[in-house]
Amino acid sequence: MAVAQKTDQDTLVEALINIAGEQDVVTGRVAMYAYGYDATLLFGVPRAVVFPESTQEVVDIVNYCRATGVNIVPRGAGTNESGGTIPVDNCIIMNCCRMKKVLEVDLDNYVAIIEPGVVNYDIQEMLAKYGYYYPPDPASYKASTMGGNVGECSGGPKCFKYGVTRDYIYGMEFVTSDGKVRWVGGRDFCSEPFYDLTRIMCGSEGTLGYMTKFAIRIEPIPAAKRTMLAFYNEPVDAAQSVADIVAAGIVPTTLEMMDNLIINTAEDATGAGLPRDAGAMLIIEVDGPAYGDLDDQVKTITEVVKKAKPKQFKIATTAAEVDACWLARRVAIGSVAHRAPSYSMQDITVPRSKFPQAVAGIVQTSKDYDLDIGILAHAGDGNFHPLVLFDQRNKEQSERVHKAEAALVKMALDLGGTMSGEHGVGLLKKPLLPNEYEPVTMGAFRNIKRAFDPINRMNPTKIFDL
Amino acid sequence: MGDILAEIYEKLNTCGRCGFCHGACKTYKKDGAEFFVARGRVQLIKALADGKIEDDHDYENVINSCLLCGECAIACPSGVKTHELVLAARRDYKLKKGIRPFLKSLILSSMTKPGRLKFVFNFFDGFGKNAMRRLDGMQFFRGIDMYTMPSSNNPFVAQVPEVVSVSAPKKRVAFFVGCFMNYAFVSSAHSVVKVLTKAGCEVTVPRDQPCCGLPQYVYGDFEAARAQAKKVIATFGKYDTVVTACGSCASMLKKEMVELFHDDPSYLPTVKAFAAKVFEFSELVSTLGIEDKLHSDSPQIVTYHDPCHLVRYLKVTDEPRKLLKSVPRLQYNEMFEANRCCGAAGLVMAFYQELSTKITADKAANIIGSGAETVATSCPACMLKINSGLKLKGSKVPVKHVADVLAEALRD
């Protein structure tokens, strides 16, 4: 395909200003540097950043970029762990942060209509006043935009019971590279126009189109919740509890696990009195109607956990105790910074029953490559976030980290898992994607991309090359 | 790479770019610009250290627009204290380029010279304020309500005797008034004296009231800040107890001043000894047992705003609330996000007024949402900014110092 000649930078900026207004176009070396990174270690430089404030502005920008051969990289808060928002060659960043209106909240019909720049936390905060919430809450929910959440199909600690972002999007409006606007789906599950276009857009990382509005499903906050915290000698024991809880017919909202290394870094950071010799820590949370069933479930869980001979087991009875249970988990990721300046967070996911093997595999990888690897896991989903600690400035060590990453992915795939449970592929894991999928499946992905964006203008080179 | 940036480089490198600070950073919330968020500031300071960007005007805006409120440090899972790193970057910038623009430079230097400072506040009170009042639509100048901005020709120190004595004093305290109170919030300063004397303290108001040095310190002019610190200690060092009712001054005198001299072993002990006897107003008063002296005939609903310097720098949060709650018939309503910055942040409110005004609007909405009839706080800068924010929203909720609320409940 012939690429149109690069437009002069001034013409580009002028055109963008004409469309979006001077306030909403940013250029300059300092600002462009700030849009060059995300939560990964990758980097790129865009030609300009534009903040459209309406669907029409998005259409105009897309039309201009199509005509002049400029690529479009979408971006929300830039908290993704996959390099999905890293600028590519000859691109502008289209940032949704200023399209942040909540257009409608319809509590009685369990739906809200929002723009992509709304921050997940802002919806939660607004809905909480009415006793409602939007279930998916990725760890970055205080920062990340809904546009980003949908683009990456974010998960979070509640997935095991409540599912992921995909399950809570009723419909959306999006603009494709041909400049056309489509509203697909509606305010319920039944309004997709034949193909479930909303679903394929969820988690497409902006490669199919730029999303401009969402209808999201909202729910009343469950009447009651119980939080428990267990410390075990070995991660395997925690895995046994997880399996037994599920086998007992209980679907907890949360099953969060941390290993010894993270328990120790968290203890370094908080001094909360976590047992430093514990091999694993598990946070268990159940919720539901308030008719006493939860107490029965807590009883069952207590028995199940006792079977695995935990070092400690606590049932939180006050809000402060619940908070204390979560403290270590909240600081977990950052607390490793006290050990090493850089970390690489993986997102491998294995079938729940392979949990012990996956832990063993991570420990082995840590030995093989002589790297500290801490383990965080959404244990109910088999979703691991191994944190590989290193120093970015140490070239040789960084090389080893890359090898360890590939080894972890291979281990997960060998166990019948996937390389990404909730972070997405972006640029970071793109080279490894063909390890997970056969050429036929990769071809099917390309079919979809071609159907939406045959000119490859929207977030090109992400996930796979067309 | 400058020496200062080299010193903090490890800390800059600790930022994992996770972006969790986006939810905490008020300057980011305004329009979602990555270069106005803690992560952006840290990455750009690092980029400067790495020689990847120039310290141009854009860069200056990046570091100078920070509120130094410290909220990002609490949100940061990696424990990066961006406000400290920004401070270092400002210091680095000052050493390389001096302080610009002209007006900021004028204000900072004028604060160290009482005569000129008087001029600055008088400008608002005299011709400037009147001229602006006459112009339609100029009630709000840079987000500050000109009509109701208090300013006095006659500073507080000129209105009170040097020593306000009581019979059989429980304690002798020296009152560090602070520029804002001395020149603008005179009535609150009177309230402070009233509360302290009613509580049985003999209050000394030294004639010489130097600037605490915080404004110079936060824009990286450590030399001027050190000079101010020495002046303060020269005047106030001789008293056993020093009290200030300005959250920012309190933080400077108790905390930053010690950090300012961390590399001066000869003077550091003096500073430490001084810092140990400085108390923030509510900290001191809550130990004096004034609860049984408080009276009130009419019910009122009050909420409290935490100044950044108290909540995150000095960690004083319970004392002012406890004092307010001890007033009879006072219903205390906690507002949403009481501990978040009001947008004043020293000179940010003057030079990034649009940014600052939007942040204040959030604060004002939270105050109105709390249903309070009065909002109390412990810092005159917050008082000024919040008052403007409330007026802009058409609210009549008055902003008072905690001392004002207490003083009203203490009968003569």
Next chain:
Amino acid sequence: MSQIVEQLKSVLGAENVVTKDMAKYLRGGEQPAAVVCPGTGEDVAAIVKAAAEAGVKVNVGGRVVETAGLAGGIAVVTQRMNQILEIDKDNLTCWVQPGMLHKDFCDSLLKEGLYFPPEPYAVGTSSVAGCFGVGDPDSKSFRYMPPRTYIIAYEMVLPTGETMKIGTKCIKCVSGLDLIHFISGTRATLGILTKILTKLLPAPVCKSAVVADLPNISAAAKAFLAIQKRRLFVVRENAITAKLGQNILSGAKGAVAFVDIEEFPKANVEYAKIVEAELKIAGATTTKIITDPKEYAATELGWLKAREAVNLNANKVRFTVGASNVVKGLDAAQGVVGPLNENEFTLIEAQLGKITVATANPDADAVKLNNAAMKLGGNVSGLLGSKLRCDEYSDTAMFDSITQLLHNIRKEFDPKGILAPGVKF
């Protein structure tokens, strides 16, 4: 044409290629060249490959194949591929062949203490693949989410004859584009499912149902709204007019409410009491709380039969109005199709805000009903709804661009256009 039939006979064995008395396998007026019954994924791949080479149309069904556009083509009946291949209790997953009857699948799993929530589209004939092929959000989807949630991996023969594999036993997966869940509702236009991995849940600890006979369907809708206002959410919250309602509660005169509760034991008892009370307040003449497993199964089967009758009836319009607007939606429907009690059927799935009414003029009434639904914040379901909505806004450009996108996708997968010829956008 006979050439491909011979070819298929040699691959599948003559006994699995039917060319006479095909009627029992077919629905619709057109006549395919053969009905074939593959036994494996490889068989399906061979069939599709042969058809693609010969340029012959192919459609697929579990027991019955839709013949529209299939004249001279191949009807693939997957009834021989009807086995559960693997139940994985630890991971709550199950590999199943596409032709297993949906109802049998659910029943077999329940015996193992496992639960596959989606309801059969047509309880007598629907297969597991049909469940995902149709992808219809059933009346349990308010609680359990639509069927798409329950497919987590599959093997599918593409229109080119290649076999595509995607998905794992992990319930979370975002690597690559989400073709896993996207497949739900594609009606075999992108490929033929040959092996499906379903997500399962632990079987509910406790099940009960409340059935009631109410004077009319609006009374049921009012009771349901009252239940929702109490923040009480059940599994199904359905009501159907008496004619089909007989399946659930024989002797019913007005409208039959069928409320399904799957909570833990204590909540289950409380919920049932509240639901029954609200139904009585709304004027129920008969109410019954069903807890006996056998009686429950019989009642549920009655509902599924009623659902089948509704789903297989082409003369209907289905629209949504939002959970809180069902009463108003019914009023609007009455204005369009006449008194609802005299109608062939009227069905509400209240938590989903979904109404299905029988009508002699579905095309004309859909326009009117969509108009009424839009005033209540809803619309007619599916592609038709998208079209009517765009028409209402005089925005044909948007609808054209939506159908164009559908065509693009289909064409990328099936450039020769051989699969599911009856499906038109």
